[in-house]
Amino acid sequence: MRTVMTKPPAPYDEIRTIIYQDELWTLREYHPALADFLQARDRLLVLRHGRPPYAVLLGVPHHAEVREDYICERRLDAEGRPAPRDADKNAASYALVAFTALRDRGVPCKLVIMAHPTTHDPNKDLASPYSRELFAEPARFLLECHGSGPHRRLALELSAGHNHLADALRFAQLLDAALGRRYTWGVQKAPGSRDAWIFHGDGHEEEEALELSALQTVTLIEAERRGMPALHLEAKPAFCKPADDVNAVSPDGLLLGRALAQALLHYLGWRDRAQGPG
Ligand SMILES: [Zn+2]
16 A cells, blocks of 8 residues: 555654545545544545645545544643534545545645544644644645534535635635535635625525634634635535445535535636646
């Protein structure tokens, strides 16, 4: 197997980074080698296509397998008490679909998945192996993919957190069109704000606050410091967790992943080399 694993120093010494170069899929399910890593704890998966600078950088900081409710089980808060957080159940699934679609179009891209971190919150810590891997090589655009809980009001929420270089509304409109305008959306109005436009699948719009505004996310801020637009997407369980509860892609996740690839390419003004200058 070509996949390799490496080991960092304390306090991240339980994290193993995997440069994954094997097959990704067996139909809708993960290839067995990939499934093993996605169901493990403290594994950082890195998938690359082409060479840097990458057109697209995808990050999944809170992935855990579908039956896991929590991550960060061994993290302690400032008072020394356990501080677990909700797992983004199988959130890597739709990011893997997007990566596959970009790869198949020949787009240089990289996907970084932190599978079940137990000691720290990867995108709130720039020293984490996840953050270091995200920024190890240059890229044009960062999209962080999350899985929200079943009680959330909106199917999809998109925010730039504090990143001023990304146009969240424009990206949301491209993604909404690629998805066939069938879901209820929340889109951040301005960087640093919780205010959002809410778009319903039936066409009516309103204004409200985002539930998950990504204002604590340091990777989005670091991306701006490096001149990179960055967005944060929250997708409800329908996009991440198949009804049969297996670690595979759900039908909505397949649609979302493919639509993301399409929206990313439109957003970046990407033209296939075969098509010539556009
Ligand atoms: Zn998350």
